[in-house]
Amino acid sequence: MNSLSFFARLGFGLMALALFGIPAYPQESPYIVTYDHYLEEPGSLDVEYFSTFGTQRAGNDFHSYWVEFEYGATAWWTTEVYLDGQTTFGDSTVFTGFRWENRFRLLQREHFINPVLYIEYENTNGADKILKEVEGHDVEADFGDPNSLAREEHDHELEFKLILSKTFKGWNVALNPIATKNLTGGEPWEFGYAIGTSRPLALKASAKACNFCAENFTAGVEMYGGLGERHSFGLNETSHYLAPVVAWNLPSSWTLRLSPGFGLNDNSHRFLLRWGVSREFSGFGSAISRLFGGKPGGTPGGTLGGKQ
Amino acid sequence: MIRLVCVAGFFLSLSLLASAQAIPPSSQNTLYAEMAKVPPKAAARGNPLARDPEAIGAGAKLYKQHCAECHGETGEGGHGSKKGPSLRAPEVQQASAGALFWVLTNGVVRRGMPVWSKLPEPQRWQLVSYVKSLGSPSVRAEGSPR
Numbered sequence: 001m002n003s004l005s006f007f008a009r010l011g012f013g014l015m016a017l018a019l020f021g022i023p024a025y026p027q028e029s030p031y032i033v034t035y036d037h038y039l040e041e042p043g044s045l046d047v048e049y050f051s052t053f054g055t056q057r058a059g060n061d062f063h064s065y066w067v068e069f070e071y072g073a074t075a076w077w078t079t080e081v082y083l084d085g086q087t088t089f090g091d092s093t094v095f096t097g098f099r100w101e102n103r104f105r106l107l108q109r110e111h112f113i114n115p116v117l118y119i120e121y122e123n124t125n126g127a128d129k130i131l132k133e134v135e136g137h138d139v140e141a142d143f144g145d146p147n148s149l150a151r152e153e154h155d156h157e158l159e160f161k162l163i164l165s166k167t168f169k170g171w172n173v174a175l176n177p178i179a180t181k182n183l184t185g186g187e188p189w190e191f192g193y194a195i196g197t198s199r200p201l202a203l204k205a206s207a208k209a210c211n212f213c214a215e216n217f218t219a220g221v222e223m224y225g226g227l228g229e230r231h232s233f234g235l236n237e238t239s240h241y242l243a244p245v246v247a248w249n250l251p252s253s254w255t256l257r258l259s260p261g262f263g264l265n266d267n268s269h270r271f272l273l274r275w276g277v278s279r280e281f282s283g284f285g286s287a288i289s290r291l292f293g294g295k296p297g298g299t300p301g302g303t304l305g306g307k308q
Numbered sequence: 309m310i311r312l313v314c315v316a317g318f319f320l321s322l323s324l325l326a327s328a329q330a331i332p333p334s335s336q337n338t339l340y341a342e343m344a345k346v347p348p349k350a351a352a353r354g355n356p357l358a359r360d361p362e363a364i365g366a367g368a369k370l371y372k373q374h375c376a377e378c379h380g381e382t383g384e385g386g387h388g389s390k391k392g393p394s395l396r397a398p399e400v401q402q403a404s405a406g407a408l409f410w411v412l413t414n415g416v417v418r419r420g421m422p423v424w425s426k427l428p429e430p431q432r433w434q435l436v437s438y439v440k441s442l443g444s445p446s447v448r449a450e451g452s453p454r
Contacts, residue, residue: 027374027426027427029426036426038422038423038426039422041422042420042422072422074420075415075416075417075418075419075420075421075422076417076418105417108414108417108418109414109415109417109423110413110414110423110425167425167426169429170428170429172426200428203428203429203430203431204366204428204430204431204434205366205367205369205370205430205431205434206362206366206369207362207365207366207368207369208369209369215431251373282377283377
């Protein structure tokens with residue numbers, strides 16, 4: 001298959017998905033920074049857009065954003081691609097890089113605590129301001145440089161998280177320790193954390209389909225920040241945030257999220273307003289496979305078990 | 309830009325690889341083996357919503373939202389690329405409510421069924437109520453069991 005044909009098919013496939021894809025009812029967590037242990041359903045594609053408005057002392061406020069394509073490769077592996085950008089008011093709008101993230105469920109069944117391994121490769125520049133995670137000695141002052149200068153810095157990072165999560169009586173509690181290694185410049189390992197808890201507003205579902213049922217809303221709070229680096233581990237010169245979060249899972253397969261975040265010390269941005277919108281499409285893997293002449297697959301839900 | 313295209317191509321390849329290693333059609337003889345793995349204590353749990361008049365209706369709504377894609381609109385089993393097993397089969401209908409709840413909670417990750425503990429416990433029991441109702445004659449008449 002030549003490359004033109006490949007991309008033409010891919011383009012048509014994505015258009016077909018947008019026009020005729022089967023929307024799936026989402027059950028997304030409200031977190032924007034923290035991860036729980038639930039992965040994307042196999043074969044489903046979640047297309048997400050997130051926005052962060054941030055205030056900046058000694059500099060211009062900014063609006064950063066990212067698009068996220070999250071695909072459930074299997075019931076134990078979810079893979080995602082992010083495209084990042086930002087607008088700094090009074091300065092410019094720039095594309096700031098991409099990320100490729102993978103999450104692997106480590107245990108087959110539910111346990112007292114459920115671990116998921118998170119591995120991400122980042123190829124971003126210094127103007128990236130999406131604050132998807134905070135690590136090391138990331139502080140507000142790092143964001144004060146003009147875009148033209150900040151873009152000259154290039155980051156190739158590997159990021160690891162151990163996602164630990166538990167849901168009990170409707171409450172989800174999730175803790176994500178973070179370790180990051182910049183592959184350029186011989187910089188030391190950096191560390192961070194994110195922790196969150198959330199609960200649906202109603203635990204029982206109503207029998208009628210409804211947009212405004214309490215069961216469609218999940219609210220919670222998350223906290224995240226840096227923990228220094230290998231040679232200076234701790235809270236000194238780090239930034240931290242506390243952010244209430246709410247998600248609205250609509251029966252029409254859309255999810256809306258909102259999260260006002262507040263800096264907890266002088267190194268943090270005073271205020272971050274985040275929001276996001278996402279839509280889940282089921283059967284994406286099968287559709288793409290058929291498009292390229294393969295056997296339909298991506299069977300979610302597959303079986304109640306047993307050897308084949 | 310070239311890097312971006314390479315990453316996109318890599319991502320697409322991985323997706324296709326994952327799709328290509330999709331779960332093969334299930335053997336009816338072994339399809340329900342997971343039921344036998346349910347711990348006795350879990351299987352003995354009763355459905356706290358068994359007498360809730362709204363449980364089946366709410367379960368039907370949840371089933372349509374989360375399960376019908378793989379197990380069929382009326383639990384008859386998936387078709388085409390969606391080969392979830394029939395929930396009207398005796399192996400399911402004769403299983404205890406606790407056993408169904410356990411399978412729903414833990415999923416069968418290795419075989420492609422996700423864990424559903426993200427649904428609050430009462431919603432999982434509502435789903436169990438609905439699945440068990442698929443074995444009743446009035447509900448069975450609405451669909452065609454495989």
